[in-house]
Amino acid sequence: MSQMAHAAVSEPEPTTAVTVPSAPTQSLADKAPSSEAWAIHGQFTNVTQGHPRFRSPYSGDNSLDANGRNEETTDLTLFAGLRLGRNTEFWANPEIDQGFGMNNTLGVAGFPSGEAYKVGSNAPYLRLPRAFIRHVIPLGGTEEKIEPGANQLAGSRASDNLTLTVGKFSAVDIFDANSYAHDPRADFLNWSVIDAGAFDYAADSWGLTYGAAAEWTQGWWTLRGGVFQMSDVPNAKVAGIHFHQHMLVTELETRHEWQGHPGKVKLLAFVNRADMANYRDALQVANQTAGVPDVSLVRRYQSRPGLVINLEQELSSDLGVFARASANDGSKEAYEFTEINKSLSAGLSLKGDRWGRHDDTVGVAAVVNGLSDAAREYFAAGGMGILIGDGRLNYGPEKIVETYYSLQVNPHLSLALNYQHVVNPAYNRDRGPVSIVGIRLHSEF
Numbered sequence: 001m002s003q004m005a006h007a008a009v010s011e012p013e014p015t016t017a018v019t020v021p022s023a024p025t026q027s028l029a030d031k032a033p034s035s036e037a038w039a040i041h042g043q044f045t046n047v048t049q050g051h052p053r054f055r056s057p058y059s060g061d062n063s064l065d066a067n068g069r070n071e072e073t074t075d076l077t078l079f080a081g082l083r084l085g086r087n088t089e090f091w092a093n094p095e096i097d098q099g100f101g102m103n104n105t106l107g108v109a110g111f112p113s114g115e116a117y118k119v120g121s122n123a124p125y126l127r128l129p130r131a132f133i134r135h136v137i138p139l140g141g142t143e144e145k146i147e148p149g150a151n152q153l154a155g156s157r158a159s160d161n162l163t164l165t166v167g168k169f170s171a172v173d174i175f176d177a178n179s180y181a182h183d184p185r186a187d188f189l190n191w192s193v194i195d196a197g198a199f200d201y202a203a204d205s206w207g208l209t210y211g212a213a214a215e216w217t218q219g220w221w222t223l224r225g226g227v228f229q230m231s232d233v234p235n236a237k238v239a240g241i242h243f244h245q246h247m248l249v250t251e252l253e254t255r256h257e258w259q260g261h262p263g264k265v266k267l268l269a270f271v272n273r274a275d276m277a278n279y280r281d282a283l284q285v286a287n288q289t290a291g292v293p294d295v296s297l298v299r300r301y302q303s304r305p306g307l308v309i310n311l312e313q314e315l316s317s318d319l320g321v322f323a324r325a326s327a328n329d330g331s332k333e334a335y336e337f338t339e340i341n342k343s344l345s346a347g348l349s350l351k352g353d354r355w356g357r358h359d360d361t362v363g364v365a366a367v368v369n370g371l372s373d374a375a376r377e378y379f380a381a382g383g384m385g386i387l388i389g390d391g392r393l394n395y396g397p398e399k400i401v402e403t404y405y406s407l408q409v410n411p412h413l414s415l416a417l418n419y420q421h422v423v424n425p426a427y428n429r430d431r432g433p434v435s436i437v438g439i440r441l442h443s444e445f
Contacts, residue, residue, distance in 0.1 A: 009173035035155030041079040048072040049438035060391030064107025073099035093130035110192030114184025118205040132167025171201040180349040196308040197343025198326035202228035202247035204238040245274035263313035279374040293383040318351035330372020359408035369398040388426035396424040416440040
């Protein structure tokens, strides 16, 4: 699953706020500023990553290849939008994908590329990752100008509003967003940096699913809620539309100023309801049969909750910092995302103003991922997961440092160099460390 190409699906960020007289909702809705009736945008992204040989006394089916690998992914996306009404938009995002994540997207819990899916192909293939309707109900406040962009028609909207999104999209299009670390096409690449590592959000093998979300914005806060369809079995494609297996998620965002600079604090809670296994049930069966633990043998319908804290703060006009902390119920198997039960990440993003390159960006981040006791026992006994499984485990926290420099070649093209250093890949002290070098080419049109 790509940690998505996080396209803008949530309520658009305003670009200009114009004060209007206090008025009831109907008066604000009746105002009809200039707006786009339709729009087409596009993007192209290629990410190439590789790593040299590293120390590895043994390996398993899900291990990162110790002999070194180079892989690339490419995607070409069309963002086609149509205004259905004054406050209603429809968007479809047909996309052509090609390529593989390193080692078929296996071997590191905090996987190094958010542009890598759990489904790979040497030949380009067409799919429809997003098709959704967004409707905004104005609730008053000021009227804000919205600039045109991907999945965003130019126009305006009330600053206080209720935004409804229904269709096929990604939960992280709306939830767990962060201005400095959330878009693998523009900033960091590592899964556990661009999203909260322990946020096991509902998704298919590409990171998308069917769902509905509501966002209530009032002054300095926004309250979000959503329901999303989970795949029939962990790490699989979503077949048909049903919500027997689902994720419920809610998020409270507060906005503030610190010494004149904006910041946000977000608290997110989620619960997954699906047929999933307890690690210790799998271990018990393995002990009885003298076999290797297998979560697929002991799945039953149950819940798995989790929490995320997400912070961002601008320190100056060119510098911002961010942090996330997350945890989930580690007694049960990871279902959609990756084997991370607790995660802490932090970093900074610096624009190039200080060396005369305003549109360039430097980013530095560090993350520590961990497993629960039950998960450690399962993988130590030879169990396999969604992304990891070395056949045995000498446990240690997975520690990752990532840095990138994004060079804005022209208004439509950027070139980024990326470096990641992973200590204890897949939580195994016996393997690694491994250095991963990447290059990203991204174009918008």
